[in-house]
Amino acid sequence: MTSFKAMLGASAIALMATTGAAQADKLTFYCSAQEDWCQLMANSFQDATGIDVAMTRKSSGETFAQIKAESSNPKGDIWWGGTGDPHLQAAEEGLTAEYMSPMRDQLHPWAISQAESAGNKTIGIYSGALGYGYNTDLLAANNLPEPACWEDLLKPEYKGHVQMANPNSSGTAYTTLASMVQIFGEDGGFDFMKGLHANINQYTKSGSAPIKAAGRGENTIGIVFMHDAVAQAVSGFPVKVVAPCEGTGYEIGSMSIIDGARNMDSAKAFYDWALSAEAQNLALQVNAFQVPSNVGAETSQSAPDMSTIKLIDYDFKTYGSSDERKRLLKKWDDEVSILPQ
Amino acid sequence: MHQSTSDKTANPVLIFWIVAGLVGFCLLPWYGVEDFFTFEWLVDGYPLDADYAPGAFLVGQGEKLWLAPLVVPLLMPLLVLGRRKTDPIYGKILILAGALGFGWLIIQGFSIGIRGWNFDWAKALFGDLGDRQFGMGYGALICASSFLFIFTQGIAARGAVNGDVFVVSSIGGVIVIVSVFVFFPIAKMLTAAFITDDGGYSAGVFLSKFFDDRLWGLGCLTGGRCGVAWNSLFLAVLVGLITTVLGLIFALVVTRSGFRYKRALRALTVLPIITPPFVIGLALILLFGLSGSVTVFFADVFGVQPTRWLYGLPGVLIAQTLAFTPIAFLVLIGVVEGVSPSMEEAAQTLRASKWQVFKTVSLPLMRPGLANAFLLGFIESMADFGNPLVLGGNFDVLSTEIFFAIVGAQYDQGKAAVLAMVLLCFTLGAFYAQRFWLGKKSYTTVSGKGDSGVHPHMPRALSLPVLATALIWGAFTMVVYAMILYGSVVELWGVNNTLTFKHYVTAFSFRFEDAGIRWSGAAWDSFWTTLKIAAIAAPLTAIVGLITAYLLTRQSFAGKNAFEFGTMLSFAIPGTVIGVSYILAFNVPPIEITGTGIILVVSFIFRNMPVGVRAGIASMSQLDKSLDESSLTLGANSWQTFRRIILPLLKPAILAALVYSFVRAMTAISAVIFLVSAEYDMATSYIIGRVENNDYGLAIAYSTTLIFVMLAVVGLMQLIVGRTEIGRRMGQSRTNV
Known part of the structure; x- marks a missing residue:
């Protein structure tokens, strides 16, 4: 039965975890990006600062659930990576702390606006556009035309060939739903979802599952974030990535400091470091194809070229709020998911 | 633990627990210590430093004074040392001391937390505490055990369960640990079902979530989709039945047939249980999925369009049957072996045919095993998460719904709690159905009287289909595992089939250095x-x-x-x-x-x-x-x-x-x-x-390694535990256990 030892008399927020006498600084790092990227970030930060990093990797939903469960006695210090919605949700519920980084002026405007919409309790570290990918072998085997737009996916010949995640369980799919509402208007967006429903062969639980199924030849077209589709193609699967012609929504991968972090100074040091161009360039060493938020950071050669993608002006503040999310999901549940396929 | 006779006055068990309580309070660190077993705390300010101090030292220094009342129940049992166990005072004092001590530990533990008082009313009543406490450590743990077992000794002395200290203490111990590690956390979680959006409590929220159409809808009867509750129930009943039947078949083949490769069959049936999650699912996809090798083969030969039939009930059913049959087998093998041959021989002597013996004697005697195997299969299927996730398609079940209610886009802990309750109701139902089916009959077959009979072989009419099923299922399992092994040594499973060992190297490489072996694998x-x-x-x-x-x-x-x-x-x-x-x-x-x-x-x-x-x-x-x-x-x-x-x-x-x-x-x-x-x-x-x-290759290579490690460990355990020697007439009918 163990626990941490705290210096009595310290204020409740600045609970400093110390082990006996003087020891190196520590950082408990919750990571929601892919495993090798998380490892690389943890090791590089440790090398750069000498701060001891203990890293745990979980999906953003799992991490959110954990931070919420731990909120009365926070164990983590910083939460880096993963799609923006759970970060926004955590900010809304007061699970994360406000911080103004001196690095902010080096960032793209979309990263700053993510921070501002959450009262500076989170910040953008990368972005990735929504799109879809298809298995070229299966498309050819079934004599299907190559799709290029969102509307193409509604064509009857794709019946049973399209897969997306269930918006109730996946942030990716919720972004899809919210993007369609923003591209086609609320009625048009839901009409699109209804039409798509007829062609869907399965609503998966996890956001990137549709494109993984496409990679393995278990599905033809998967609606996912484009960097996930690129990762499949780079891994050697016959997947082609499509940036839909009508324009598309995007996610902002985010970072937040956990409210009541025991190693607040280390957390802030990580925060500033993770926004630097040098830290963001680490993505090039692993198969991460998102667009970094630091203006000076490089984007991978294989990543989808953001300049050729028509991005909509995604309203994170509105569509990231829990009220709007609940409303849209309920509407999708009541009007779309019950339709016959 | 000894039970002393009542004429002795100094009871060693009681003395042991009194001393343990004092050691816990006066010698061991009261609060949790990081890295306790390095014993660094011994030289780091112990016993006075507040982090490492035992309870007595804390109180002695005027800190954590709420621990002071514990001294009374700690010393109280000393009063009875001179008394006889039959003396009513003996029991009463022990019960009082144990209950006071244990109760006070719990009350102070929950009232005072890391931010002082945990309850607003306590703060209002007593004012701000100005102090706080952390998690309990070994001192508190041993103290608590001491109170508990002093309490149970008191109860035993009062005559509970014939005054049997071992039994009363075991019951008390199991009740406490189950309450702490099962009831307490689950109750904490389930209260979420009644919490409204704004943080209040309401039964209405619970009812509206409970009677949701998504949970109980019966659309599938009219061509639509059924609620997740029905899906789970249907699947679990099927899995329970099939795994029980298959488990029985394997148990019969191993114990009651002349089949020659029993050991291989046993090993095979145990394989799925030692397989990490997702791996069976992935292998099934590569065999029967839309682009799976079997599917493609049939599509080519018979010219049919490949379909996604695997995704949904069929896939989950196959995967769960593969995964849970071994559990049924493990439960049934002991029971099938334990059925007394002399009863069967008695029936044979009375001119029953082999079939009659099996049907009217052996099978009914196996009922406890069958019922328990079904119950385990049912519950495993209900709670299984990996297989429905990979193969479920649009066939939603409770376990995955619960997972995504918590981690998904809705963050709805209340919904998860309601779904968990539904799942719990089903399990409870299965549990009572099983009790009802077993009834109050006796299934005793191993008695003290010498029973040296030999199990008869199965009747021929039974043995053929049983053996055939066992062989087919065994072959199927082998194919699945061959696929897995193969998947770990190819470049990219299903796409690039170049043979390679690189996945094993990445995961498990090591090299020898001056300081010894360096485990450099990931x-x-x-x-x-x-x-x-x-x-x-x-x-x-x-x-x-x-x-x-x-x-x-x-x-x-x-x-x-x-x-x-x-x-x-x-x-x-x-x-x-x-x-x-x-x-x-x-x-x-x-x-x-x-x-x-x-x-x-x-x-x-x-x-x-x-x-x-x-x-x-x-x-x-x-x-x-x-x-x-x-x-x-x-x-x-x-x-x-x-x-x-x-x-x-x-x-x-x-x-x-x-x-x-x-x-x-x-x-x-x-x-x-x-x-x-x-x-x-x-x-x-x-x-x-x-x-x-x-990284499928690495994942599967790691899984394959785990499978071999577990096989080795399971074999080792068999050697250490050994086998039961139930006297039976001829050696050859005995099987390894």
Whole structure:
């Protein structure tokens, strides 16, 4: 039965975890990006600062659930990576702390606006556009035309060939739903979802599952974030990535400091470091194809070229709020998911 | 633990627990100490430093004064040392001391936390505390145990369960640990079902979530989709039935046929249980998926369009049957072996045909085994998470819905709690149905009287289909595992089939250096942690499980049914719920164990204990009570009887419990995913991370390695535990257990 030892008399927020006498600084790092990227970030930060990093990797939903469960006695210090919605949700519920980084002026405007919409309790570290990918072998085997737009996916010949995640369980799919509402208007967006429903062969639980199924030849077209589709193609699967012609929504991968972090100074040091161009360039060493938020950071050669993608002006503040999310999901549940396929 | 006779005045057990209580209070650090077993705290300010001080030193220095009242119940039992056990004062004082001490520990633990008072009303009443406390440590733990066992000795002295100290203490111990590690966290989680959006409590919220059409809809009868509750129930009943039948078939082949490759068959049936999650699912996809080799083969030969038939009920059913048949087999093998041959021989002597013997004697005697196997299959299927996730398609079940209610885009803990309750109701229902079916009949077949018969072979009409089914299923299992092995040595499974060992090298490379071996592979950290945690959890699980089974079959006491249900509860709840509820319950004092290895061990013990309990009950209900009675008559106490008579006859059950808990500790995922920490990462969560990252090769190579490691460990356990020698006439009918 163990626990941490705290210096009595310290204020409740600045609970400093110390082990006996003087020891190196520590950082408990919750990571929601892919495993090798998380490892690389943890090791590089440790090398750069000498701060001891203990890293745990979980999906953003799992991490959110954990931070919420731990909120009365926070164990983590910083939460880096993963799609923006759970970060926004955590900010809304007061699970994360406000911080103004001196690095902010080096960032793209979309990263700053993510921070501002959450009262500076989170910040953008990368972005990735929504799109879809298809298995070229299966498309050819079934004599299907190559799709290029969102509307193409509604064509009857794709019946049973399209897969997306269930918006109730996946942030990716919720972004899809919210993007369609923003591209086609609320009625048009839901009409699109209804039409798509007829062609869907399965609503998966996890956001990137549709494109993984496409990679393995278990599905033809998967609606996912484009960097996930690129990762499949780079891994050697016959997947082609499509940036839909009508324009598309995007996610902002985010970072937040956990409210009541025991190693607040280390957390802030990580925060500033993770926004630097040098830290963001680490993505090039692993198969991460998102667009970094630091203006000076490089984007991978294989990543989808953001300049050729028509991005909509995604309203994170509105569509990231829990009220709007609940409303849209309920509407999708009541009007779309019950339709016959 | 000894039971002293009542004429002695100084009771050694009582003295032991009084001394233990004092040691806990006066010598050991009261609060939790990081890295306790390095004993660095001994030279780091102990005993005066507040972090390491024992309770007595804290109070002596005027700190944590709320611990001071504990002195009274600690010293109170000293008063009775001179008294006889039969003296009513003896029992009364012990009960009072134990209850006061234990009660006060709980009250202070929950009232005062890391931010002072935990309750607003306490703050209003007593004012600001100006102090706080952290999680309890070994001092508090031993103190609490001392109070508990002093209390149970008091109860025993008052005449409960014939004054049997061992039995009363075991019951008390099991009740307390089950309450702390099962009821408490689950209750904490389930209250979420009644919490409204703005933080209040309301039954209306619960009812509206409970009667949701998505849960109970019957659309599938009219061509639509059914509610998740029905899906889960239907699937679980099917899986329960099929695994029980297959388990029985394998048990019959192994014990009652002339089949020559029994050992190979046994090994084969155990394979799926030692397979990490997702791997069977992936192998099935590569065989039967849209682009699977079998599907493509049939499409080419017969010219049919490949379909996605695997995704949904069929796929989940196949995967779960593969995965859970071994559990049914492990439960049934002990029972089928235990059926007394002399009864069968008696029937044969009375001119019953082989078939009649099987149908009217052997099969009815196997009922406890069949019922327990069905119950386990049913519950496993209900709580299974990995297979529905990979193969479920649009066939939603409760366990995945619960997971995504918590981690998905809705963050709806209340919905998860309601779904968990529904799942719990089903399990409860199955549990009582099983009790009803077994009824009050006796299934005792191993009695003290010499029984040296030989099991007859199955009737021919039965043995042919049984053998055929066993062989077909065995072959199918072999194909699946060949696929898995193959997947670990190709470049990219299903796409690039160049043979390579690079996945093994990445995961498990090591090199020799001056300082010894350097484990440079990526998987070593999680591998060693997993092995360590599983090795600690397995024996503890078996001990707790078998003691509980012993209490349930051999002792009668008030509230036995509730007790039995309580021990089954944690198994019936999906790991996700356990995981989150453990974080909610054990992240804050008085018990603060998140982020440690302890929380993993504890979660494994209480998740897997029910299998030990079930296997123990099934085996023990076959042992005649007269065995215990003759032992007791000959002067042994109940502990000696348990140790010398029952335990040796329980070797199959012990093995089942050990193997199962070890293996599950290495392959469990859904609870673990919330409980792993940077320092204690488990193999399965590492594997999932690789799968998410498209590193199928590495994930499968790691899984394959785990399979071989577990095979080795299971073999080792068989050697250590040994086999039960039930006297049977001829050696060749005996099988390895």
